[in-house]
Amino acid sequence: MSNNTKKFVHGAVLLSIAGIATKLINMFFKVPLQAFVGDEGLAFYYNPYPIYTLFIAIFITGISSAMSKMVSEKLAFNRYEEAHTIFKYMLMILVVLGGLSSILLFGLTEFIVDIAGWDPGTVYALKGMAISPVILAIVGAIRGYFQGMQNMLPSAFAQIFESLGKVIFGIGFVMFLLSMGYDIDYAAGGAAVGLSIGVFLSMLFLVVMYGYKRKSILKKVKEDQSGNAIVFSQVFKSIFTIAIPIAIGAACYTMMNFIDSFTIVRELKHVGLDFAAANEMMGQKIKADTFINIPMVLSVSLVISILPAISEAVALKDIKQLKEKIDIASKLAYLIALPASIGIFILAKPLLQLFFFSDPSGAGVLAIYSLSILFVIMAQTYTAVLQGIGNVYLPLINLAIASAIKLCFNMMLINDALYVKGAVLSSVIAYGSLAILNYITVSKKTNYKINIPFLLKGFISTLVMGICTYGTFYFIQKMTSIAILQIGVSVMVGVLVYGILIILTQALKEEDYYYIPQGERIYKIINKIFYRGR
Numbered sequence: 001m002s003n004n005t006k007k008f009v010h011g012a013v014l015l016s017i018a019g020i021a022t023k024l025i026n027m028f029f030k031v032p033l034q035a036f037v038g039d040e041g042l043a044f045y046y047n048p049y050p051i052y053t054l055f056i057a058i059f060i061t062g063i064s065s066a067m068s069k070m071v072s073e074k075l076a077f078n079r080y081e082e083a084h085t086i087f088k089y090m091l092m093i094l095v096v097l098g099g100l101s102s103i104l105l106f107g108l109t110e111f112i113v114d115i116a117g118w119d120p121g122t123v124y125a126l127k128g129m130a131i132s133p134v135i136l137a138i139v140g141a142i143r144g145y146f147q148g149m150q151n152m153l154p155s156a157f158a159q160i161f162e163s164l165g166k167v168i169f170g171i172g173f174v175m176f177l178l179s180m181g182y183d184i185d186y187a188a189g190g191a192a193v194g195l196s197i198g199v200f201l202s203m204l205f206l207v208v209m210y211g212y213k214r215k216s217i218l219k220k221v222k223e224d225q226s227g228n229a230i231v232f233s234q235v236f237k238s239i240f241t242i243a244i245p246i247a248i249g250a251a252c253y254t255m256m257n258f259i260d261s262f263t264i265v266r267e268l269k270h271v272g273l274d275f276a277a278a279n280e281m282m283g284q285k286i287k288a289d290t291f292i293n294i295p296m297v298l299s300v301s302l303v304i305s306i307l308p309a310i311s312e313a314v315a316l317k318d319i320k321q322l323k324e325k326i327d328i329a330s331k332l333a334y335l336i337a338l339p340a341s342i343g344i345f346i347l348a349k350p351l352l353q354l355f356f357f358s359d360p361s362g363a364g365v366l367a368i369y370s371l372s373i374l375f376v377i378m379a380q381t382y383t384a385v386l387q388g389i390g391n392v393y394l395p396l397i398n399l400a401i402a403s404a405i406k407l408c409f410n411m412m413l414i415n416d417a418l419y420v421k422g423a424v425l426s427s428v429i430a431y432g433s434l435a436i437l438n439y440i441t442v443s444k445k446t447n448y449k450i451n452i453p454f455l456l457k458g459f460i461s462t463l464v465m466g467i468c469t470y471g472t473f474y475f476i477q478k479m480t481s482i483a484i485l486q487i488g489v490s491v492m493v494g495v496l497v498y499g500i501l502i503i504l505t506q507a508l509k510e511e512d513y514y515y516i517p518q519g520e521r522i523y524k525i526i527n528k529i530f531y532r533g534r
Contacts, residue, residue: 014152015152017156018155018156018160019156019297021159021160022159022160022297023294025160027290027355028167028171029163029166029167029170029171030042031290033171033174034283034287034356034358035358036171036174036178036187037178037188038184038280038283038359039280039282039283039284039286039287039361040276040279040280041184042287043122043265043278043279043286044119044121044125044184044188045125045191046282046283046289047118048126050254050258051105051112051126051261052132053254053258054254054258055101055132055136057254058140058247059094059098059137059140060136060139060143061247062247062248063090063094063244064139064140064143064147066144066242066243066247067086067090067140067141067147067148067243068145068147068148068311069242069387069388070083070238071083071086071145071149072148072149072150072311072312073311073312073315074086075148075149076316078224080217080220081221081229082224083148084221085229085230086235087141089232089235089236090141090235090239091141091142093235094141095134097137097239098134098135098136098138101133101134102132105129106127106131109126109127110123112126113126116265116266117262117265117266117269119265119279121185121188122185124188125192128189128190128191128195128196129192129196132196135199138207139158139199139202142154142203142210143158143206146206154205157205157209158202158206161198161205162198162199162201163198164201165197165198165199165201166197166198167194168194169194170190170191170193170197170198171191171194172194173191173194174187174188174191176190177190242392245387245393245395248396248399252399252402253376255399255403255406256403256406256430256431259406259410260410260423260427263407263410264282264285264414264423265279267410267414268281268420271419272416281419284361284362285420285423288424289369290355291348291366291370292366292370295336295341295344295377296373296376296377310322310326310384310385310389311388313388314389314390322446323446323448326446326448327448328512329381330381330382330448331508331512333377333378334458335458335502335507336377337373337374338374338459339465339498340373341372341373341374342465343465343466343491343494344367344370344373345367345370346466346469347469347473347491348363348370349367350477350483351366352366354487364421365420365421365424368421368424368428369427369428371428372424372427372432375428375432375435376434378435378438379402379431379438382438382439382442383395383398383399383438385442385448389445389446391441395438398434398441401433402430402433402434405426405429406430409425409426409429409430410423412426413425457502457506460501461501461507462498464497464501465498465501468493468497469490469493469494472489472490472494473486476489476490503530504530513526
């Protein structure tokens with residue numbers, strides 16, 4: 001096992017922890033927002049939200065990942081001057097692109113609301129989000145530079161600052177506007193302004209971090225004797241040949257939500273619902289997103305961490321290191337995604353009752369939607385692998401096919417029988433198609449083959465975990481009516497059972513543990529307890 005591979009996994013773990021912390025903080029945004037404005041008010045805020053997440057995909061997941069790929073390739077050969085030049089030029093380009101995006105988005109808000117078929121009150125939330133693209137562009141450039149150095153700490157803390165700002169200012173504005181007698185559409189606009197303030201705080205943190213590191217960075221740049229130079233046109237060209245394809249390819253979850261945003265309300269109106277009823281049903285899907293997004297943190301963390309790590313292995317022509325990274329990324333994704341999917345499926349109703357107690361409707365929507373978690377995480381992991389080895393256009397083809405499948409099934413399944421359940425069912429089908437297509441492509445390009453015994457061990461462990469989780473919840477709810485105890489005890493039992501079964505079935509080998517932070521120490525303890533020191 002190489003130190004670089006270990007560094008990649010440590011980075012992924014760090015981003016995953018920060019991402020989960022961020023999603024938990026975000027619960028203090030969405031839950032009170034729903035309590036204040038209801039499902040209809042949630043729709044005012046979250047109908048245009050996929051536009052914001054599209055810019056997240058472009059500037060944060062996409063362009064910053066592409067930049068980290070380019071920077072890591074240079075740093076693999078200690079070309080510090082070239083890496084820093086890429087950062088400077090990319091920052092200039094992104095500020096211009098982000099600024100133009102903000103101006104266009106603000107100017108076209110009414111037009112976008114009209115063609116999307118949203119309630120006219122949605123315009124306030126969209127205007128509140130319009131300032132974000134230019135800030136996200138700066139955030140993406142700085143994060144990409146640090147990620148190219150395989151330093152994930154700034155990105156991790158930046159996420160937390162953004163979420164804290166969103167909660168404090170977003171909910172603060174909602175409470176203020178409602179207390180002043182404004183309607184829920186204005187309150188949703190206030191929440192969107194709070195979102196933009198959170199992004200701004202994230203940017204400030206990263207600027208300070210770069211300032212702190214700048215002296216040591218410039219010292220290495222000055223000592224660089226490689227003699228190579230990067231010209232502006234090279235970086236500008238890379239925006240279109242590398243960054244944009246990676247951004248779109250990495251945006252599968254965003255793309256599916258984007259399709260939902262522009263079709264659900266429109267199709268529900270076609271089957272006879274009015275704006276209010278359609279928005280309330282859209283609100284059920286939005287509440288489901290809250291829980292789906294938590295394990296989805298893993299896919300984003302793996303994409304961000306694995307892309308520069310694989311790019312470095314390719315640049316060094318280290319086939320062994322490349323296969324190590326693909327294998328451990330696939331194992332981590334599968335072992336977390338599958339139990340998360342089944343766990344949310346089993347606890348869908350009590351989760352909604354606990355967090356959205358004022359209106360816990362939508363358990364069926366969440367249960368169906370949870371089945372997509374495994375597929376989207378595996379799909380995005382394999383997308384990052386393909387992008388890391390230089391095949392940035394193949395994931396686009398696969399995503400285009402999956403998006404077409406999603407759109408077609410939305411048209412067929414959003415009907416007067418399934419309503420919004422049809423949309424989440426079509427997401428499961430589309431994500432499953434994308435995961436299969438991406439795996440086939442990775443297999444052809446790298447000769448990587450999925451380990452069937454490993455998959456079976458993970459599946460059996462998850463199945464037993466699910467039975468134990470459901471059984472525990474069934475008995476606990478007869479003993480107490482406190483929802484947080486019912487769910488908390490059930491989850492802890494499920495995690496414990498799953499962990500023990502993964503150990504007993506030896507789904508992970510000894511060398512796999514060494515990729516995890518403190519993995520060697522963890523394996524020694526496991527070996528002593530479960531394998532009797534073998």
